[in-house]
Amino acid sequence: MSTALLEVCDLSVRLGATPVLSGVSFEIETRGRVGLVGESGAGKSTLARALARLVPVSGGEVRFAGLPLNRLEGAALRALRRELQIIFQQPTASLDPHLTIGESVAEPLGLVRPALPRAARRQRVDELLARVGLGAHLAMRYPRELSGGECQRVAIARALAPAPRLLLCDEPVSALDVSIQGQIINLLADVNAQEGTALLLISHDLAVVRSLCERVIVLLAGRVLEVARTAELFAAPAHPYTRALIAALPVLEREGRSVSSPVAPDQSLPSPSAPPEASGCVYRARCPHAIDACARSVPVLEAVTAEPRSSSPGEPHRVACVRWRELRPVASA
Amino acid sequence: MALLDIEGLEVRYETAGRRVEAVRGVSLRLEEGECVGIVGESGAGKTQLCLASAGLLPPTARVSGRVRFDGEELLQAPPARLERLRGAALALVFQDPGSALTPHLRIGEQLAEVRTVHRRATRRAAWQAAHAALVRVGFAAPERVLAQFPHELSGGQCQRVLIAMALLGEPRLLIADEPTSALDVTVQAQVLVLLESVRASAGLALLLVSHDIAVVARLAERIVVMYAGRVVESAPTRRLIEAPRHPYSAQLLECVPQARGAPPSRMPFIPGVPPRADVAIAGCAFAPRCARAAERCRRETPPLSGAARAAVACHFPLP
Numbered sequence: 271m272s273t274a275l276l277e278v279c280d281l282s283v284r285l286g287a288t289p290v291l292s293g294v295s296f297e298i299e300t301r302g303r304v305g306l307v308g309e310s311g312a313g314k315s316t317l318a319r320a321l322a323r324l325v326p327v328s329g330g331e332v333r334f335a336g337l338p339l340n341r342l343e344g345a346a347l348r349a350l351r352r353e354l355q356i357i358f359q360q361p362t363a364s365l366d367p368h369l370t371i372g373e374s375v376a377e378p379l380g381l382v383r384p385a386l387p388r389a390a391r392r393q394r395v396d397e398l399l400a401r402v403g404l405g406a407h408l409a410m411r412y413p414r415e416l417s418g419g420e421c422q423r424v425a426i427a428r429a430l431a432p433a434p435r436l437l438l439c440d441e442p443v444s445a446l447d448v449s450i451q452g453q454i455i456n457l458l459a460d461v462n463a464q465e466g467t468a469l470l471l472i473s474h475d476l477a478v479v480r481s482l483c484e485r486v487i488v489l490l491a492g493r494v495l496e497v498a499r500t501a502e503l504f505a506a507p508a509h510p511y512t513r514a515l516i517a518a519l520p521v522l523e524r525e526g527r528s529v530s531s532p533v534a535p536d537q538s539l540p541s542p543s544a545p546p547e548a549s550g551c552v553y554r555a556r557c558p559h560a561i562d563a564c565a566r567s568v569p570v571l572e573a574v575t576a577e578p579r580s581s582s583p584g585e586p587h588r589v590a591c592v593r594w595r596e597l598r599p600v601a602s603a
Numbered sequence: 604m605a606l607l608d609i610e611g612l613e614v615r616y617e618t619a620g621r622r623v624e625a626v627r628g629v630s631l632r633l634e635e636g637e638c639v640g641i642v643g644e645s646g647a648g649k650t651q652l653c654l655a656s657a658g659l660l661p662p663t664a665r666v667s668g669r670v671r672f673d674g675e676e677l678l679q680a681p682p683a684r685l686e687r688l689r690g691a692a693l694a695l696v697f698q699d700p701g702s703a704l705t706p707h708l709r710i711g712e713q714l715a716e717v718r719t720v721h722r723r724a725t726r727r728a729a730w731q732a733a734h735a736a737l738v739r740v741g742f743a744a745p746e747r748v749l750a751q752f753p754h755e756l757s758g759g760q761c762q763r764v765l766i767a768m769a770l771l772g773e774p775r776l777l778i779a780d781e782p783t784s785a786l787d788v789t790v791q792a793q794v795l796v797l798l799e800s801v802r803a804s805a806g807l808a809l810l811l812v813s814h815d816i817a818v819v820a821r822l823a824e825r826i827v828v829m830y831a832g833r834v835v836e837s838a839p840t841r842r843l844i845e846a847p848r849h850p851y852s853a854q855l856l857e858c859v860p861q862a863r864g865a866p867p868s869r870m871p872f873i874p875g876v877p878p879r880a881d882v883a884i885a886g887c888a889f890a891p892r893c894a895r896a897a898e899r900c901r902r903e904t905p906p907l908s909g910a911a912r913a914a915v916a917c918h919f920p921l922p
Contacts, residue, residue: 309787310758417876418645447644448814448858452872459869474787477860481870504862518792519862520817522844 275300275335275468276321276354276436282329283313283320283492290316291492293330295571298436298468303459305483305500306472307515313492314472318440321470322356323347335435352382355429359441361421365413371424372409375399378431398427402457419450426457436468437461443478455482476515480504488512491552494571498587508574508589508598511553551591563592604674606776606808607633607656612668614651614660623880625651627832628668632911635775638802638809640823640840642816642855646877647829649812653780656810657695658685672776691721694769698781700761704753710764711749717771736767740797759790763797770801777802778810783818795821817859820844825912828852831878831888838913848920851889887918895919 276298283291291313298304308314319325321332323339332339334350342350358364365374375395379386386394396406402423413421422442429437439458443451459482461467473479479486479500486503488496488511496509507513550565551557557564574587574594591597614626626648633639643649654660655670658677670677672693677685689695697703705713714733718724724732730749737745740763753761762782769777779798783791799822802809813819819826819840826843828836828851836849847853857871875892878884887893890900899918907916 309789417879419876447877448860449644449855449873450876451860452858452870453874455870456872475860476788477862478870480862481860481866500866514789516862518789520792520795520815520821521862522817522820522856522859523863 273299274333275302276470277333278321278330279333280330281317281320281327281332283316283325284328285316285325289492291320293568294489294492294494295330296487296494296497298470300435301462301466301468302485303462303469303471303483305479305486306470306489307474307476307479307486308489309474309515311491312489314474314489315440316492317489318356318438318470318472321438322354323351352432353435354438355432355434355436356438356440357422357425357429357442359445361418361425361445362413364425365421365428367413369412370409371399371404371411371413371416374413374424375409375427375431378428382432394431398431399424401430401461402427403453417450419446419453422446422454423457426454426461430461430465430467433465434467436470438470438472440472441474442471444473444475451478458482476519488515493552493568494590495553496587496589497571498574498589502575502587506598508587508594509553509591510557510559510597514556559593559597561593605632605671606635606637606673607631607810608669608671609652609656610669610671612652612655612670613666614648614655615665616663617665618663621881624832624884625664625880626655627884629829629832629834630907631827631834631837633776633808633810636806636808637825638811638823640819640826641810641812641829642814642819642826643829644814644877646831646880648832649814649829650780652829653695653778653810653812656778657689657693659689659695687721690717691772692774693776694772694774694778696762696765696769696777696779696782698784700758700765700785701753703765704761706753708752709749710751710753710756714749714764714768714771717768721772732771733767736771737764739770739801740764740767741793757790758786759794762786762790762794766794766797766801770805773805774807776808776810778812780812781814782811784813784815791818798822815859816844816855828855831884832880833888833916834907834914835889835917836915837907838915842913846921848915848922849889849917850893850895850919850921853921887916 274297278294278296281291281294306314316325320327327340334354337350339350372395375398376391379391379394395409399406399409404420404423443454446454455478458469462469471479471482483500486498486500487494490511496512507516550567551569554560554564569590569592571588571590574589609629609631612626612629616623629652641649658680660666666678711730711733714736715729718729718732719726733749734745737748742748783794786794811819811822823840826838826840827834828849830851836852843852847856854873873892878888886901886903887905890896905916905918907914909915
């Protein structure tokens with residue numbers, strides 16, 4: 271019996287004829303913190319929406335707490351949905367402008383516990399607001415009176431109302447100022463540590479994912495190119511695409527050293543008019559190491575390290591690149 | 604004489620009883636060929652400052668102060684004169700490259716227009732210049748791009764086209780407002796390298812605005828930090844990064860997510876939120892979020908003091 275809370279097996283999603291996700295597999299353990307990174311168009315948001323059953327799945331299976339999430343309907347689906355909540359990038363757009371903050375937070379409570387008396391519900395709203403660091407006096411305000419960071423806290427309070435076991439966070443801080451981002455990321459870390467809510471953090475920002483997640487999945491054009499424990503991904507990225515992503519991060523070196531010189535970026539320019547290859551590796555058109563073999567078949571995820579030790583739960587480091595062994599930088603001693 | 608000389612600029616909007624102070628007294632000088640970065644959070648007044656520098660503020664804006672470009676006052680300049688300047692001596696690049704191009708015109712038409720309108724160039728000469736500009740911003744197949752429509756290009760390609768368009772006017776000043784914020788990180792790195800190379804080869808002055816201090820630090824010789832419509836610190840890039848003097852600059856630098864080294868167990872942040880632009884500010888705008896704030900900070904607005912190139916607006920600056 272595995273301890274996985276969420277198991278995604280060979281998931282595919284098509285929008286019309288366009289494949290958006292192809293053969294995506296990963297797991298999130300109970301209380302786990304998993305990051306999903308990728309550039310725009312990688313399929314990150316579609317994956318979150320597929321897990322929340324907001325877009326139909328065209329193949330594969332999603333199991334949540336052992337139940338087939340993508341095949342449930344009716345009351346069984348509604349019951350499971352409470353366990354899995356989602357927060358979005360635009361906090362101001364995800365709150366109803368006509369409801370006060372208190373009403374917004376009370377709304378999911380009314381669905382989960384309809385028998386809860388008024389006074390008890392109001393008290394629970396205040397508790398939830400306090401949980402996300404907002405004063406009870408904000409309950410009477412409207413979303414337009416709050417800042418973006420405060421609205422995101424309200425969205426988190428709403429999501430926590432049904433006491434979910436998994437929180438899907440789709441770019442939760444990318445619309446917020448950098449001075450505010452840490453407040454929200456730390457709040458998510460506290461929710462994970464104290465309530466035991468597992469997190470799937472979807473972000474284009476590797477640095478944000480790095481600070482919160484134990485494990486990172488790298489997605490490009492709907493395919494998983496690499497999965498690894500966070501420290502290992504940054505220390506020894508095995509896929510050329512992961513290396514390009516890390517190299518492109520702007521670096522601010524301080525404490526006596528000079529401001530960093532630019533790292534040679536990935537020279538290619540992905541274009542929407544030239545969609546990624548239907549066959550072969552999705553990165554090969556941009557990859558400086560691409561050879562004929564890369565065009566022949568889609569590389570499968572293979573283990574870079576041996577099976578996980580008991581001290582490090584979760585899947586082993588995997589990479590989908592036919593040349594990863596020869597391209598791997600020689601590890602320094 | 605400075606190429607761009609802004610003095611005591613104030614920009615405010617008044618609507619239905621609300622008074623929004625977007626820029627609250629900013630002075631800034633940019634020399635010929637210099638690259639100055641402006642950093643700040645949303646609501647700091649960065650974009651309003653850019654618009655004022657290009658004479659693009661909407662008619663509803665109440666403006667006071669001076670904005671001189673090459674000695675010429677822009678705030679009172681007639682619209683026709685401003686239009687002649689923009690697209691020639693003064694060029695702009697904005698955050699959302701997709702919406703800055705006309706959707707139903709081919710890239711070639713839009714690029715050539717810069718030369719036919721501003722230079723009265725012949726159609727043939729204008730197309731040749733457009734072709735050359737696309738080569739300059741790194742397109743391997745410029746003929747194909749000339750024939751394409753904006754929707755056929757990616758965000759990064761559109762931003763390159765816009766930089767090419769700016770260069771066609773042979774500007775002396777390029778104002779780039781969050782030029783890479785809408786782009787993926789790998790594309791952002793390419794656009795920054797491109798901006799760096801065109802600036803060096805064309806010798807143009809660059810006003811680079813971004814919320815991301817790491818982006819600005821890559822290119823700028825000097826960084827100006829804005830908060831709530833004011834300049835709180837201005838210093839040469841290395842000085843600012845290694846030894847910030849304003850508590851806000853210091854805390855903002857702490858918040859930059861680090862991709863190298865051991866990740867912190869808690870993400871650094873600045874407590875509280877920036878003040879709303881429609882609320883009057885007494886004293887230092889940063890005081891409510893500042894660990895060093897004293898009674899005086901809540902009462903007196905600290906003036907920007909120091910040398911022209913290294914100044915700080917704080918009653919209790921860091922050493």
